[in-house]
Amino acid sequence: MPPPNTPEEGLISTTTLALRPLVQGESVSPVVDLRALEYESEIDENLICPICRLPLVSPMITNCDHVFCQKCIVQAHNLNPVCPVDRLPLKLVDETRTAPKIIHNQLDNLLVRCPNQSHGCSLIVARSLVENHVTRYCDKTLVPCPHPSCDKTVTRRDSGKGCLHYNVKCEYCEHTYEKADLEDHQDNQCTNRKKSCELCETEYVRHKQDEHVKECPEAEISCKFAPFGCTSQIKRKSLSEHARLCEYRVVGPVGEQMAELRAELKALQEKDQLKERRIKFLENKGFSVPTTNTSEGIADISLPENTAPTDPAPYESRDQYFLSLFETVEAKVERLSSALNEVEGRHSVMLFNETLPIKDQLTEIRSTLGVLGMHVRWLMNFRLQERGRVGTSTPNMSGSLVGTQDNNNDPTLSRHLSDTIREHPPRL
Numbered sequence: 001m002p003p004p005n006t007p008e009e010g011l012i013s014t015t016t017l018a019l020r021p022l023v024q025g026e027s028v029s030p031v032v033d034l035r036a037l038e039y040e041s042e043i044d045e046n047l048i049c050p051i052c053r054l055p056l057v058s059p060m061i062t063n064c065d066h067v068f069c070q071k072c073i074v075q076a077h078n079l080n081p082v083c084p085v086d087r088l089p090l091k092l093v094d095e096t097r098t099a100p101k102i103i104h105n106q107l108d109n110l111l112v113r114c115p116n117q118s119h120g121c122s123l124i125v126a127r128s129l130v131e132n133h134v135t136r137y138c139d140k141t142l143v144p145c146p147h148p149s150c151d152k153t154v155t156r157r158d159s160g161k162g163c164l165h166y167n168v169k170c171e172y173c174e175h176t177y178e179k180a181d182l183e184d185h186q187d188n189q190c191t192n193r194k195k196s197c198e199l200c201e202t203e204y205v206r207h208k209q210d211e212h213v214k215e216c217p218e219a220e221i222s223c224k225f226a227p228f229g230c231t232s233q234i235k236r237k238s239l240s241e242h243a244r245l246c247e248y249r250v251v252g253p254v255g256e257q258m259a260e261l262r263a264e265l266k267a268l269q270e271k272d273q274l275k276e277r278r279i280k281f282l283e284n285k286g287f288s289v290p291t292t293n294t295s296e297g298i299a300d301i302s303l304p305e306n307t308a309p310t311d312p313a314p315y316e317s318r319d320q321y322f323l324s325l326f327e328t329v330e331a332k333v334e335r336l337s338s339a340l341n342e343v344e345g346r347h348s349v350m351l352f353n354e355t356l357p358i359k360d361q362l363t364e365i366r367s368t369l370g371v372l373g374m375h376v377r378w379l380m381n382f383r384l385q386e387r388g389r390v391g392t393s394t395p396n397m398s399g400s401l402v403g404t405q406d407n408n409n410d411p412t413l414s415r416h417l418s419d420t421i422r423e424h425p426p427r428l
Contacts, residue, residue, distance in 0.1 A: 032115055032131045040111035040124050047106060050085055051076055055127075056107055059099035064088060067099050116140035119155075119184075154180050172206055183207075223248075228255050281324040 034057045049056050051072035058070040066085045068076070073096065076084050083090045090096075108128035114121040115130070119140040125133050134141050139157035146154075147163035154164055164180035172192040177185050186193050186207050194203045199218035204211075213219055217237035223230040224239070225248040234242045243249065 031135050034127065037112040037115065037127065037130065038117065040113065043110065044106075047103070047110075055110060056099070056103070059103050059107070060096050061099045061103075062090060063095040064090075067103065114138060114140075152180075225249060225252055225255075228252070277323060278327060281327060 035052070035054050039055065043055050047055055049059075049069045049072055050066070051068055054069075056067060056069055059067050060070050060073055061067045062073075062083055064083055064086055066083055068084070073084070074092065077090065077092045081090060081092070082088060108126060110127045111124050112127050112130055114123045114125065115134060116138050121138050121140045123133065123138070139155060141156050142153040143156050143159050145152050145163050145165060146159055147165075150163050150165055152165050158164055158180065165178050167176050168179050168182060169176055170182065170185060170190055172186065173190050175185075175190075187205060193205050193207075195206045195209070196203050197212060197216060197218075200216050202212070202216070215236075217235065219236055220233040221236055221239065223232045223234055223246055224243055225246050228248045228251045230246055230248045232242065232246070
């Protein structure tokens with residue numbers, strides 16, 4: 001009996017699964033079944049779905065922070081509308097969302113084996129790239145037969161050989177098979193597919209004899225110093241020992257250096273040929289090619305839009321012609337790139353010139369605010385000092401009354417200090 005709240009195959013209808021929309025980017029009929037992939041290393045427990053116990057596919061996270069495969073949580077919710085982990089009530093549409101990007105990145109970086117591993121593909125690739133590999137590059141992927149009237153499939157490697165769906169006889173067992181299936185038959189099914197090597201007595205598949213000869217330890221091969229004069233034929237298993245005692249081993253390092261120099265010379269020759277083709281292309285376009293003494297560079301040449309070459313057949317081959325077209329497009333792209341850089345520089349200068357007055361105005365406003373603040377502080381300090389003087393110079397009640405009457409009768413007595421300040425305010 002399956003554990004509670006887990007999806008059982010056959011209990012959930014396809015119409016129920018349609019209640020929850022698919023995550024963006026998930027294909028309705030994926031080419032590669034991510035659940036059936038074989039992973040290269042052990043998977044982190046945090047990336048395992050609690051329901052199907054497989055690495056997450058289109059992960060969804062609930063409000064209670066539990067992550068499930070999208071299809072698993074939909075099927076489990078249809079059986080019981082609770083979270084499969086903590087058993088709390090769960091609303092599928094309102095309380096679930098796509099898992100964070102970091103979880104998707106971790107899942108995409110998992111290393112998996114090609115689904116066509118059983119057919120001979122041994123590539124190990126990131127999970128995010130496995131579908132692209134299978135649909136575009138894997139030689140073992142089945143593709144439609146190139147013949148228009150044939151509705152069968154062949155491997156991508158054999159798609160360029162035409163229709164292979166015709167009967168042929170196996171040369172080892174005399175049985176009849178289709179040409180497209182003959183190799184698989186000779187590898188795995190043919191009763192006479194194995195043969196014993198006469199040298200090392202190792203069994204190998206008959207039609208892969210050439211591959212075995214390249215690896216047979218008893219096969220005789222030439223010494224690695226044969227290009228320098230060694231004529232010995234040594235068994236492959238004794239080759240390293242012979243190389244250690246070979247008389248021509250002293251010239252080995254020199255020969256390796258010469259090989260490196262030859263490779264560098266070949267690369268320089270290819271570059272020289274490329275430059276010659278470019279020069280020929282420019283000459284055929286009617287441009288004057290600058291010499292080393294001219295001050296203007298080739299980058300200053302402006303290629304016309306629809307200028308026909310003066311020579312109707314200026315190229316040695318069709319490849320050179322297409323190469324010249326590619327170089328023309330490349331030159332135009334370079335000019336556009338330089339123009340974009342120039343426009344970007346102009347915009348930067350314009351933006352800088354427009355922001356300078358704004359900065360000056362902001363500086364002026366800050367200085368004005370500083371002066372106003374200084375004035376306010378001076379006035380407040382002066383007011384506080386004035387109040388302090390009034391409080392200390394007040395006599396008792398009787399003396400103050402008499403003094404006030406005398407002051408009123410004395411016209412020569414100076415007025416109150418505040419009146420003087422009102423008439424003659426101080427200057428800062």
